[in-house]
Amino acid sequence: MSFTLPSLPYSTNALAERGMCQETLELHHGKHHFAYVTALNGLVEKNPSLQGKSLEEVIRLSRGNPELTPVFNNAGQHWNHSAFWQSLTPQGGRVPGSLEKRLTGDFGSVDKFKESFKAAALGQFGSGWAWLVAGTDGKLKISKSANAESPQASGAGKVLLVLDVWEHAYYVDYRNRRAEFVDNFLARLANYDDAAEKLGRA
Ligand code: MN3
Numbered sequence: 483m484s485f486t487l488p489s490l491p492y493s494t495n496a497l498a499e500r501g502m503c504q505e506t507l508e509l510h511h512g513k514h515h516f517a518y519v520t521a522l523n524g525l526v527e528k529n530p531s532l533q534g535k536s537l538e539e540v541i542r543l544s545r546g547n548p549e550l551t552p553v554f555n556n557a558g559q560h561w562n563h564s565a566f567w568q569s570l571t572p573q574g575g576r577v578p579g580s581l582e583k584r585l586t587g588d589f590g591s592v593d594k595f596k597e598s599f600k601a602a603a604l605g606q607f608g609s610g611w612a613w614l615v616a617g618t619d620g621k622l623k624i625s626k627s628a629n630a631e632s633p634q635a636s637g638a639g640k641v642l643l644v645l646d647v648w649e650h651a652y653y654v655d656y657r658n659r660r661a662e663f664v665d666n667f668l669a670r671l672a673n674y675d676d677a678a679e680k681l682g683r684a
Contacts, residue, residue, distance in 0.1 A: 484523045485537060487516050488564050496572045501666040506654045514650055515563040522556035529553070537561055541635050558630030562611055565634075566646045574671040581678040588622040595624070596668045599645075602626040603664040609648040612664075614677060615639035616684040640684040642677040 494507040522540075526532045532540050532553065540557045544550035577585070577592055589595040595614075603612035606626040613632065617623045617639040625633055633639050645651075645667050652663035 484526070485519050485560060487511070487519045488567065490567055492570075492572055497570060497671060500572060500574060500670045501655060501663075502570070502671060503655055506651075509654065510646075510650060511563075511567065515560070518556045518559040518563065522553070522560055525553045525556060538634070545635055554635075555630045558632060558635055561634060562630065562632050562644065563646070565632075565641055565644050566611075568676050569643050569645065569673050570667075570671050571673040571676070573675075574667075574673055575669050577674045578678045581674055581681060584622055584681060595622075598624045599668060600661070600664050603645055603647050604661055606647050612645045612647060613641060614643040615641055616681055622681075640680065642680045642684075643672060643674070645672075 490507065490511055494511070495504040497507065498504055526535075526540065529550075532543065535543065537557060537560060540553065541561060544554035544557060547554070582592055585592050585595040589598060599612055599614065602624050603626065606612060606628065608628065610626055610628040611632060613625045613627065615623050615625060615633045615638060618637075622642070623639065625638065627633070627636075632641065632644075634641055645664065647660060647664070649658075652660060656663040656666075
């Protein structure tokens with residue numbers, strides 16, 4: 483079994499009017515994400531103990547194993563990017579009532595949630611990710627992670643929403659202005675409907 487690049491759930495120009503241009507999506511999905519999938523397949527091909535395993539199993543088996551660091555990095559990036567595409571939508575920014583209620587309960591308000599998420603996204607030094615997860619205790623939590631790490635990999639909870647804060651995610655649209663990229667994501671791109679649906683299944 484080899485891993486495949488998932489299709490985007492929208493066209494590459496669908497988010498252009500909402501602050502993520504076609505060039506960004508073509509590079510990010512078609513080049514960066516594709517390269518992680520290709521590298522992962524090459525590594526698994528050379529490692530019989532990983533063959534036939536699901537992506538989640540490959541992540542679990544390689545995490546923390548120094549000999550399998552390249553496997554973990556590429557498998558983690560494949561998982562993280564697959565989740566990230568689902569966290570974007572041309573109808574982004576609208577928080578459905580069920581999620582609003584939970585965000586208000588756990589963060590005080592939707593605005594406070596956004597402030598905390600932004601702080602995590604800006605506080606991640608270098609390459610990484612900002613996450614909204616349903617923790618193992620049932621509470622909603624925000625976290626950040628470096629490189630290919632994630633709450634999925636660490637077992638911290640179920641991922642509801644994720645933002646890629648690697649420079650390649652925003653450099654074409656925002657140059658070095660990560661804060662603008664994060665604000666735009668929270669206000670106009672974030673797929674809160676998908677997060678609510680995932681929370682319902684958590
Ligand atoms: Mn990326």
